[in-house]
Amino acid sequence: MPVNGVLSNSISANDRGLLYGDGVFRTMRLSQGKIQHWPRHYQKLQQDCAAMLLDCPGSNMLTAELGQLVSGHENGVVKIIITRGQGGRGYALPANQASSRILSLMPPPDSPEYFRTKGIKVHVCNMRLAHQPRLAGIKHLNRLENVLAAAEWNNADVAEGILLDIEGNVIEGTRSNLFMISNGELITPDLSRCGVAGIQRERVMEWAAIHSMSCKVEQLSLAKLLEADELFFVNSVIGLWPVHEMLSRIWANSPVAKQIQKWLELEVA
């Protein structure tokens, strides 16, 4: 993997990404030799870096390095990590920031096809997300909540965990965003106090706008979720997974989710 433009499998043990989780990342799908939605991911990277007072590497440089990384590969998962690099006295920001960039290419996910078609079984996590408006929405490297949440189950038939916040509001999946459909309307949780706002969440909102379907962002309870007509998770690696089972409730069909899934998979510009 290229680390700051040089082939390497390691980073400095003084990198603030390690010391403090002081950085951001993106995970993207490589499909037919093309990184899906790279311009949109780069825009999010810029926004997240800005929110963290972090220098974002230039688009041309990153695009060129990504091109080299995926050259000769058709499918896979591409990850970019941007950290604040080295320096600074303790937590204080370095006087001259020099971000580190770590690019890596991994094999495509090997999830069973029925996760896409029939849908998945979901665990409701005991781990609750803290409210931190200053970091909400950002895909940063402080991911202990996700790690501890994912440690709650290891039966292979549970494909995702659902995260509530400390007040009991439903927020997201451990690695995905969440939507419900109720009475012909899409609803997705408010992420202004916690959670990560992924680009597939934005794309579902675009689908809704194009198809004149209402899409609300609001506080959601678990009880309301259980009454949903359909429920689904999205992220850039998995695409869209309908929920088949959660807390003994079964969703036999997910007709609208399937339409959205098809659109997400086709519209990969």
Add this chain to the structure above:
Amino acid sequence: MPVNGVLSNSISANDRGLLYGDGVFRTMRLSQGKIQHWPRHYQKLQQDCAAMLLDCPGSNMLTAELGQLVSGHENGVVKIIITRGQGGRGYALPANQASSRILSLMPPPDSPEYFRTKGIKVHVCNMRLAHQPRLAGIKHLNRLENVLAAAEWNNADVAEGILLDIEGNVIEGTRSNLFMISNGELITPDLSRCGVAGIQRERVMEWAAIHSMSCKVEQLSLAKLLEADELFFVNSVIGLWPVHEMLSRIWANSPVAKQIQKWLELEVA
């Protein structure tokens, strides 16, 4: 610095410490060739690892590696980072965890002597700490709140920032624990929902017990703090710094804090 027992300045770019901040750390003072309070730090390391479902390296091995690290050095700052190493599918824990350990020795702090004697000027941070009981007290690698708080000031005469939580309770310094003295009583903030419980905080409580002084752990408001007879910060690197100035309030003398400071500096077993 030794990384997993081998001299190196780098770690794997796949280490979960970098990917997720999935690890814990300790910062300790080397003084007269001896790491102060190592057994106590090791005990905290074990507790923090246990709380994070993380394998803690054995005491004998770490003690031996630390001995090699500081051999021939008299004074400095020693840092230990323990991460969950590599592996796992995304956030999920690796089936076979192999922790990484990164030990480093840095020069002693060069803070002006008057921080210890006259006391320090304090910034009240706008950054508020989130409530996350599952991680509260643990010295883990998810430290973005501290980084963003420390970014709020850069005038050299401000030595520490004070952190409140999202409800406005006073919690700690950006890299230290906080005590106030009021009517002959010590009070330190409750850290059950956020903050890091350092070993110098425990030691101040021990001082109080030995000297038959009451020491309460409770919720503290900024208003109450401003009415304190004395105010001080402690950590393993700085020792004890009295507060001289905060929000235009001046504390001219800190007689009890000075007694505690002397005791902390002498009792370094």
